[in-house]
Amino acid sequence: xxxxxxxxxxxxxFEEAPxxxxxxxxxxxxxxxxxxxxxxxxxxQLLLKYLSGSTLVESINGFEAEFNKSQTSFHLRxxxxxxxxxxxxxxxxSSIQGAQKLVFGQGTRLTINP
Amino acid sequence: xxxxxxxxxxxxxEKGKDVELRCDPISGHTALYWYRQxxxxxxxxxxxxQGNSAPDKSGLPSDRFSAERTGGSVSTLTIQRTQQxxxxxxxxxxxxETAPSSPLHFGNGTRLTVT
Numbered sequence: 001x002x003x004x005x006x007x008x009x010x011x012x013x014f015e016e017a018p019x020x021x022x023x024x025x026x027x028x029x030x031x032x033x034x035x036x037x038x039x040x041x042x043x044x045q046l047l048l049k050y051l052s053g054s055t056l057v058e059s060i061n062g063f064e065a066e067f068n069k070s071q072t073s074f075h076l077r078x079x080x081x082x083x084x085x086x087x088x089x090x091x092x093x094s095s096i097q098g099a100q101k102l103v104f105g106q107g108t109r110l111t112i113n114p
Numbered sequence: 115x116x117x118x119x120x121x122x123x124x125x126x127x128e129k130g131k132d133v134e135l136r137c138d139p140i141s142g143h144t145a146l147y148w149y150r151q152x153x154x155x156x157x158x159x160x161x162x163x164q165g166n167s168a169p170d171k172s173g174l175p176s177d178r179f180s181a182e183r184t185g186g187s188v189s190t191l192t193i194q195r196t197q198q199x200x201x202x203x204x205x206x207x208x209x210x211e212t213a214p215s216s217p218l219h220f221g222n223g224t225r226l227t228v229t
Contacts, residue, residue, distance in 0.1 A: 032214045043118070044205065044220040051214055090157060099145065099212035101170060104157035 002027040002093050006105035013081055014113050021076040021108045023065075023091030031093040033074040034102065035065055039087045047089070050074065061085075086112045116140075118221035120206050126227045127196055135191040135224045139208030146189050147209075147218065148181060152202035160204075163189060164212055196228045 007022040025031065035047040048059040055067040065076045074091060088109045092102040119138040127133050139146050148160040159173040163183040174180070178197075183189040193200055203225050207218040 036220075041222075043222045044207075044218075046217045049214070049217075092157075094214060096214070099162055099164070099170065100147070100209065100214055100216075100218060101159050101162065101173075102149075102157075102218070103159070104149075106156045 002029075002031060002095065002103045004091050004093055004103055004105035006089075006091055006108050008108050009106065010109045010111065012111045012113060015083055016080045018079050019077065019081050019085075019110065021089050021091075021110065023074045023076065023105060025072050025074065025091070025093045027072075027093060027095070030096045032096055033065075033067055034092040034094070035059075035063070035074070035076050036090045036092060036104075037087045038090065038107075044090065047076075081110075081112050083112050083114065085110060118206055118208050118219050120204075120221035120224050122224060123222065124225045124227075126229060129198060129228055130195055132192065132194045133196055133226065135193075135204050135226070137189045137191070137206030137208075137221060139187065139189070139206070140219055141187075143208035143210055143219070144186065145209045145212045145216070146183060147207045148189070148191050149205040149207065150202045151205055151223065155202075157205070160191070162212070193226075196226075198228050201226055201228045 003026045005024045033050040036044045037047045050067045058064045063078045088107045091105040121136045146163040161171045178194045181191045203223040205223045207220045209216040
């Protein structure tokens with residue numbers, strides 16, 4: 001079984017400031033890792049994922065996340081945020097075996113203030 | 115359509131009534147998933163389909179919950195004798211295949227309120 005902990009339920013930051021959203025996971029088997037984003041009044045969208053290879057993965061809108069196996073973490077970072085990044089962010093894992101049965105964290109609400 | 119479509123977008127029902135929630139996946143997507151998003155439990159996996167078969171139903175909370183998929187396309191999640199704790203947003207997602215390299219595309223969900 002897997003579990004995901006997102007340490008911060010809410011993160012307020014000022015525009016153009018850096019941000020880190022923390023995610024730790026627990027699993028008895030190897031996993032794949034994902035970050036999903038839910039913008040206001042929209043459905044969940046995949047932001048980025050780690051399947052294998054380089055432990056640093058990037059999204060098209062400037063977010064990056066680094067898989068740290070020893071610390072069982074997959075923190076999400078962005079060096080300079082924009083108002084449009086305001087959303088709820090969900091970290092998720094799935095076993096490498098079988099289907100994408102995702103186990104989600106509780107979510108982190110990122111609020112960008114001007 | 116361009117994305118995953120769910121209907122209705124909102125449903126208010128009385129305790130004890132049955133409800134049906136519908137999901138239209140992206141055309142050609144063989145895998146279909148149901149999740150539930152609630153205040154107390156966050157996002158929970160309910161069931162997934164590969165074609166019309168449901169290899170994993172382990173997330174269904176009780177035998178009041180059932181789901182089917184027909185023609186490898188539309189899926190219906192049915193909740194019988196609804197209870198207040200069933201109130202949540204029910205999300206449907208589809209993907210080309212079940213492999214993790216195939217991203218999930220989520221619908222906007224059905225918000226169910228049981229009064």
